[in-house]
Amino acid sequence: MIEQPYSYQRRDPHEPDWRRFPGWTDVTTADWESAQWQRAHCVKNVRQLRELLGPGVSEAFFADLGRDQRERATMSMLVPPQMLNTMVSGQAPDDPGFTDALYADPVRRYMIPVFSDRRTDWPSHPYASRDSLHEAEMWAVEGLTHRYPTKVLAELLPTCPQYCGHCTRMDLVGNPTPTVVKHKFGTARDDRLSAMIGYLGATPGVRDVVVSGGDVANLPWPRLESFVSALLDVDSVRDIRLASKALMGLPQHWLSGEVRAGMERLAAKARERGASIAIHTHVNTAASVTPLVARAARAMLDTGIRDVRNQGVLLRGVNDSAAALLDLSFTLLDGAGIMPYYFYMCDMIPASEHWRLSVAEAQRLQHQIMGYLPGFATPRIVCDVPYVGKRWVHQVSRYDTERGISYWTKNYRTGVEAGDPLALDREYPYYDPIYTLPETGQTWWRDEAGAGPADSVPELAAKIPAAHS
Ligand code: SF4
Numbered sequence: 147m148i149e150q151p152y153s154y155q156r157r158d159p160h161e162p163d164w165r166r167f168p169g170w171t172d173v174t175t176a177d178w179e180s181a182q183w184q185r186a187h188c189v190k191n192v193r194q195l196r197e198l199l200g201p202g203v204s205e206a207f208f209a210d211l212g213r214d215q216r217e218r219a220t221m222s223m224l225v226p227p228q229m230l231n232t233m234v235s236g237q238a239p240d241d242p243g244f245t246d247a248l249y250a251d252p253v254r255r256y257m258i259p260v261f262s263d264r265r266t267d268w269p270s271h272p273y274a275s276r277d278s279l280h281e282a283e284m285w286a287v288e289g290l291t292h293r294y295p296t297k298v299l300a301e302l303l304p305t306c307p308q309y310c311g312h313c314t315r316m317d318l319v320g321n322p323t324p325t326v327v328k329h330k331f332g333t334a335r336d337d338r339l340s341a342m343i344g345y346l347g348a349t350p351g352v353r354d355v356v357v358s359g360g361d362v363a364n365l366p367w368p369r370l371e372s373f374v375s376a377l378l379d380v381d382s383v384r385d386i387r388l389a390s391k392a393l394m395g396l397p398q399h400w401l402s403g404e405v406r407a408g409m410e411r412l413a414a415k416a417r418e419r420g421a422s423i424a425i426h427t428h429v430n431t432a433a434s435v436t437p438l439v440a441r442a443a444r445a446m447l448d449t450g451i452r453d454v455r456n457q458g459v460l461l462r463g464v465n466d467s468a469a470a471l472l473d474l475s476f477t478l479l480d481g482a483g484i485m486p487y488y489f490y491m492c493d494m495i496p497a498s499e500h501w502r503l504s505v506a507e508a509q510r511l512q513h514q515i516m517g518y519l520p521g522f523a524t525p526r527i528v529c530d531v532p533y534v535g536k537r538w539v540h541q542v543s544r545y546d547t548e549r550g551i552s553y554w555t556k557n558y559r560t561g562v563e564a565g566d567p568l569a570l571d572r573e574y575p576y577y578d579p580i581y582t583l584p585e586t587g588q589t590w591w592r593d594e595a596g597a598g599p600a601d602s603v604p605e606l607a608a609k610i611p612a613a614h615s
Pocket residue numbers: 305306308309310312313314315319359360361391392428
């Protein structure tokens with residue numbers, strides 16, 4: 147009998163022993179399960195990571211990390227113990243090979259990027275940009291992106307309990323880094339949130355609100371509850387999705403009594419109104435699904451909300467194989483009751499080339515993961531095309547694989563094209579990482595298009611064939 151390309155094995159969520167790290171040898175289970183303890187012991191810099199891991203880890207690793215923080219990082223470091231503990235789960239820092247395993251670890255690769263992870267030939271695509279999805283251009287009121295006809299994205303706050311190296315909202319979210327000064331909201335939070343509710347009350351065509359940030363777990367619960375409750379008072383709002391990576395990164399927050407009781411009240415109100423609330427989380431690797439994550443997801447389902455879904459990000463060196471995506475999806479579904487939903491291609495932000503995959507690679511992965519999971523739980527791999535929105539990777543309308551330029555069309559106008567009669571006739575480009583192209587394509591970007599391996603080459607826009615035509 148010939149083996150299948152993927153072999154399913156049920157995996158139960160697993161919590162590695164945190165006491166293997168020298169800095170946590172005395173940490174009790176009660177501390178570990180406390181959201182307050184987790185928030186107070188996040189690792190925020192090289193010094194704290196060195197203290198936690200002890201002398202077993204090579205100094206070269208910390209130097210590599212420090213250089214990345216100074217020269218490349220678009221996000222500052224913020225890693226909750228819960229997430230750190232899922233790195234190199236079978237080994238202690240004193241074990242031989244720990245440093246190599248840390249370099250190779252998928253969670254480390256996106257939460258604690260080091261300089262040597264990044265491309266040196268093309269660290270950024272010439273078209274990479276802050277706010278690469280142009281969300282701020284589409285703000286109907288500050289922080290409320292109205293991109294799709296019936297849906298809006300509400301960015302309530304610019305912070306999270308954890309900062310991911312590849313964050314697509316690197317323009318707005320997190321603390322400044324040596325290379326990135328962050329955009330600041332101009333209006334006070336409560337005024338912004340009131341303006342959002344006012345806009346939705348006056349815009350009955352919107353039925354679906356993604357409540358995001360940042361991460362809603364960083365908003366004091368009473369403020370989040372009053373905002374969601376006000377959304378439920380808007381007659382046209384039928385779907386509310388709360389975006390929180392913290393369901394995985396800080397499940398202790400979602401397990402707290404205050405949050406569970408509040409979610410029960412919101413779920414009951416939603417049911418009365420015939421509306422639904424779901425939590426959308428962001429898990430990229432199977433190792434991240436620990437028993438506490440499973441408990442938090444089930445606690446939220448028990449409150450009566452409709453669903454907990456996962457939107458991961460497809461990242462090279464993290465989850466860029468069919469086996470990694472399927473292992474993650476099955477662990478979410480079997481172990482935690484979380485619905486695999488999307489994998490986004492990593493967006494074209496600065497210094498992200500080493501994480502990004504080409505559209506062709508994403509198409510191959512989508513093909514390879516079909517047929518194993520139930521259809522309703524088979525995640526779609528999507529490309530968030532600037533000025534278009536999410537497209538399934540097979541929806542590309544034209545694809546120049548030599549230059550790595552894919553062209554996409556759309557069937558609605560975004561907030562910035564309300565009066566543009568040609569918006570639906572255009573093709574919108576998306577760009578593969580240049581180093582994945584055949585040599586002729588790389589030469590074109592280097593020579594014919596006049597682009598060196600620089601961070602930004604604006605004059606290139608005029609030379610891309612058929613883009614924005
Ligand atoms: S949790 Fe989401 S918003 Fe926060 S840093 Fe990570 S990707 Fe960005």
